[in-house]
Amino acid sequence: MKYLALTALLFAAPAGAAEIWVTNEKDDTISVIDVATLEVTRTIPTGERPRGITFSKDYSKVYICASDSDAVQVMDAATGKILHDLPSGEDPEQFVLHPDDKHLWIANEDDAVTTVVDVESRTVVAQINVGIEPEGMAVSPDGKTVITTSETTNMAHWIDTATNKIYANTLVDSRPRHAEFTKQGAELWVSSEIGGTVTVFDTATQAEKGKVRFEITGVNDDLIQPVGFEFTPDGKTAFVALGPSNHVAVVNAETLEVDKYILVGRRVWHMAFSPDHTQLFTTNGVSGDVTVIDVASLEPVKTIKVGRFPWGAAMRP
Amino acid sequence: MRSWVLAAGLMLIAAAGRAETVLGATYLKLREPPRPVLSNLDPIPEDEGIAGARLALADNMTTGSFLGQSYTLDVVDLQPGADALTAARDALATAPFLILDADAATVMAVADLPEARDALIFSVAAQDRILRDEGCRANVFLTAVSYAMRADALMQALLVKRWTRLALISGPTPADRAFAEALKASATKFGLEIVAEKDWSERADLRRTASAEVPLFTQDLPDHDVLLIADEADDFARYLAYNTWLPRPVAGSEGMTPVGWAPVLEQWGAAQLQSRFEDQSARQMRPRDYAAWAAMRTLGEAMTRTNSADPATLRAFILSDEFELAGFKGRPLSYRRWNGQLRQPVPVVHPRALVAEAPVTGFLHQRNELDTLGLDEGESACTLFGDAK
Structure with missing residues (x-):
């Protein structure tokens, strides 16, 4: 194990001090992991129950969904100081920053609403009624479409960012949690936690193209619950967190077949890559740690203790 | 029309x-x-x-x-x-x-x-x-x-703790009886032992006298790990907790309860x-x-x-x-x-x-x-x- 950790160190990003920021929803903190040393270098206090986390395009600011504070907090990424709160609507859980770097699209879980906030003027631009318990948020690379998935309504809502109107609603399996565009925006992937699947849509027609299904020997199907996922930069591989099955699936994004299951910590939620994409950091809610996966060998190389119930993850180069 | x-x-x-x-x-x-x-x-x-x-x-x-x-x-x-x-x-x-x-x-x-x-x-x-x-x-x-689902859930939770010697006190209503029967069947199913059973019979107003009545009522139970109570009418069970002769946790309709929500x-x-x-x-x-x-x-x-x-x-x-x-x-x-x-x-x-x-x-x-x-x-x-x- 020591040898593996050492290997990981050798492969680590050379320049600067790249970091992975992890939100700990039951500690009200962020744990900052140094990618070079794989150690937690500092712990930053946040609002209550931090979940979604994302950086501004220049990485100078970090946005944090402090769900139980009913606020999106804006933090100076260098100092860790809270600069101000954004008007977010109630119970913001997840969000996505539009490619214009100016509009934050926020899922308000308790209100069945998606809120659009202008981060410069700090005003609410629009609120769009969506299904019950919105959570997953995605924006197409061209910025024209934003997706909100609603957990109890079991839909992906397709929102036109020019009009802030829903132009399509597509059913997915039970309890959708996360959405991502891939293949330059040609496909939308949506994970369904209780359904145990990931649905792939053709963006142009909103038609279902296929489904990823999972099966792990020795693990009850009920416990295989896909939540967060990320694609490699070439779009060929998806890493899908499978919740209480304690595994991350490695999915071939062309065939939609699973190549491998990687054992990680308990109730894996979300993940972030190192800047060079050689390492993947997964948040493990129940075990309170982060698993570092070596992307080349698809092996877990280290477990890093963080705060209580780590949830979101974001990379800062 | x-x-x-x-x-x-x-x-x-x-x-x-x-x-x-x-x-x-x-x-x-x-x-x-x-x-x-x-x-x-x-x-x-x-x-x-x-x-x-x-x-x-x-x-x-x-x-x-x-x-x-x-x-x-x-x-x-x-x-x-x-x-x-x-x-x-x-x-x-x-x-x-x-x-x-x-x-x-x-x-x-x-x-x-x-x-x-x-x-x-x-x-x-x-x-x-x-x-x-x-x-x-x-x-x-x-x-x-069902009563059976609740009883099975409780027995699973008790068994993993190895709290397997159980005493059972049942109330008089049909619901109490049905839940007690389910608890007994489930204990058999999962291999736990009900060492003694007793029917609830006290007629006293326990709001005032639980600390005096309940120790006496539970004193003759053989030693057990957990006291099960079947009181689905929510009548007397609340007064048994912390008033038993032996210091034992209560479960069933009171204390550690299996529920749908x-x-x-x-x-x-x-x-x-x-x-x-x-x-x-x-x-x-x-x-x-x-x-x-x-x-x-x-x-x-x-x-x-x-x-x-x-x-x-x-x-x-x-x-x-x-x-x-x-x-x-x-x-x-x-x-x-x-x-x-x-x-x-x-x-x-x-x-x-x-x-x-x-x-x-x-x-x-x-x-x-x-x-x-x-x-x-x-x-x-x-x-x-x-x-x-």
Whole structure:
């Protein structure tokens, strides 16, 4: 194990001090992991129950969904100081920053609403009624479409960012949690936690193209619950967190077949890559740690203790 | 006749705007006779159950708004002893979906009405074995957890702790007896030992004298790890905790309790359901509310996926492999094809936190671990769902 950790160190990003920021929803903190040393270098206090986390395009600011504070907090990424709160609507859980770097699209879980906030003027631009318990948020690379998935309504809502109107609603399996565009925006992937699947849509027609299904020997199907996922930069591989099955699936994004299951910590939620994409950091809610996966060998190389119930993850180069 | 014309006219208008599918359901509540209990601390909310169905109606309506589907829910609230059969007939004459909050005998009688033959009935209150066994009905789904499911959940939680020597005190009501029987059967099933049983007989006002009466009452019990109490009427059990002769935890109807739902659940998105319920009803969600919510959501989920409000179509879908309900308990919920029981985890809680969620890790089943709770296929005499197996 020591040898593996050492290997990981050798492969680590050379320049600067790249970091992975992890939100700990039951500690009200962020744990900052140094990618070079794989150690937690500092712990930053946040609002209550931090979940979604994302950086501004220049990485100078970090946005944090402090769900139980009913606020999106804006933090100076260098100092860790809270600069101000954004008007977010109630119970913001997840969000996505539009490619214009100016509009934050926020899922308000308790209100069945998606809120659009202008981060410069700090005003609410629009609120769009969506299904019950919105959570997953995605924006197409061209910025024209934003997706909100609603957990109890079991839909992906397709929102036109020019009009802030829903132009399509597509059913997915039970309890959708996360959405991502891939293949330059040609496909939308949506994970369904209780359904145990990931649905792939053709963006142009909103038609279902296929489904990823999972099966792990020795693990009850009920416990295989896909939540967060990320694609490699070439779009060929998806890493899908499978919740209480304690595994991350490695999915071939062309065939939609699973190549491998990687054992990680308990109730894996979300993940972030190192800047060079050689390492993947997964948040493990129940075990309170982060698993570092070596992307080349698809092996877990280290477990890093963080705060209580780590949830979101974001990379800062 | 005039109302028919009017109804037809309305349908035409709806069809012209957007072909809308409408599902009409009735919540029929037959209240139980009021029961004398020692403490007045925890009155049963007037809208118990009804509030759960209303929340699910709102959930369904939101989903329906994106699909051109809508739902209605009529509430018929009957006082104890009222004529439930006539009320059920009237309800079934307008809509074939009935959420039935009544005792087991009433559920069977309603299900046997000629008007109910092609209806779908959801039983949300009765926990009795008979409805899952020889008294099952092909048109009745059961969303309430049964006494057997609760007992099995508790025994699993006790067994993993190796608290296997149990004493049992049972109250006098039929519900107390039924739960006590389920506890005994489950202890046998999982290999725990009931070392002594006693019937509750004290007539004293325990609000004043529990500390004097209960030690004496429990003094002659042989040594045990846990004291089980079957007091489904919520009468005396609260006064046994911390007043026993031996310092032992209590479980069953008091202390560590297996329940269909509890306010202490927060994992698996439960916190969201709790807060939506509390916003709507200004109180905490109870097991009957959850069972009613699950019934109405089952109808919603089935109509969402089939775009049909035809009972036969929905029944077939609900019993198919396609059906799964996200129920905020960490696993997909589905219906048992041998007796119509909703398969679901059973939390074991104390008043302030979750203790364990059954099925407890390690209790395995060849089909689905949830089937370690309650009557399994081989144990149930129900054959009426056989067409769906």
